[in-house]
Amino acid sequence: xxxxxxxxxxxxxxxxxxxxxxxxxxxxxxxxxxxxxxxxxxxxxxxxxxxxxxxxxxxxxxxxxxxxxxxxxxxxxxxxxxxxxxxxxxxxxxxxxxxxxxxxxxxxxxxxxxxxxxxxxxxxxxxxxxxxxxxxxxxxxxxxxxxxxxxxxxxxxxxxxxxxxxxxxxxxxxxxxxxxxxxxxxxxxxxxxxxxxxxxxxxxxxxxxxxxxxxxxxxxxxxxxxxxxxxxxxxxxxxxxx
Numbered sequence: 001x002x003x004x005x006x007x008x009x010x011x012x013x014x015x016x017x018x019x020x021x022x023x024x025x026x027x028x029x030x031x032x033x034x035x036x037x038x039x040x041x042x043x044x045x046x047x048x049x050x051x052x053x054x055x056x057x058x059x060x061x062x063x064x065x066x067x068x069x070x071x072x073x074x075x076x077x078x079x080x081x082x083x084x085x086x087x088x089x090x091x092x093x094x095x096x097x098x099x100x101x102x103x104x105x106x107x108x109x110x111x112x113x114x115x116x117x118x119x120x121x122x123x124x125x126x127x128x129x130x131x132x133x134x135x136x137x138x139x140x141x142x143x144x145x146x147x148x149x150x151x152x153x154x155x156x157x158x159x160x161x162x163x164x165x166x167x168x169x170x171x172x173x174x175x176x177x178x179x180x181x182x183x184x185x186x187x188x189x190x191x192x193x194x195x196x197x198x199x200x201x202x203x204x205x206x207x208x209x210x211x212x213x214x215x216x217x218x219x220x221x222x223x224x225x226x227x228x229x230x231x232x233x234x235x236x237x238x239x240x241x242x
Contacts, residue, residue, distance in 0.1 A: 005223025
């Protein structure tokens, strides 16, 4: 039961993209309307994400049943054919490198904007150096941006290495961020923008959806916490556990 709840959190983590969606929409060129472009992109991305999750979930359960591992590539102790697993791991690296950049850009922008407002006279923060690149436009280098982003990446990498129980942590983060960011705030903003009357059919349906997702988030959080507690019994720093 706990693993099923934890799996809900893992799935919820993939759908907690509302903050990134706003960041991307803000940089889209118009016309056409940013809302129309992002609506098409959202529908397509949700369809593709759901398809892959259903394939992994259904095929993994069909093959391994209740013993399905958290990592289908290495969790079952089977490493052949090597070339297929290497291609899959390379695809994961490409995916995570791009996804990490997209997820971190709002954090980078927030901290750098705050620092520029807090210390506007600091040359370390505001001054940019032109670095010539042969055959390409010159590259703008900011020392604060270089140091801050490098330290952030190093810190997050060390923390991720200290927490080898990947699925439990992802499930917990997904449970904490899914309902408030992806469901509650968008639903409430939609109700306020469209001025939907309270206790109308549409209002009741939206609130029912919000409550159902809240229950899912709570169940996912409980399952992930239970998984973390079990993993801590055999926890060893910087050692991956399958």
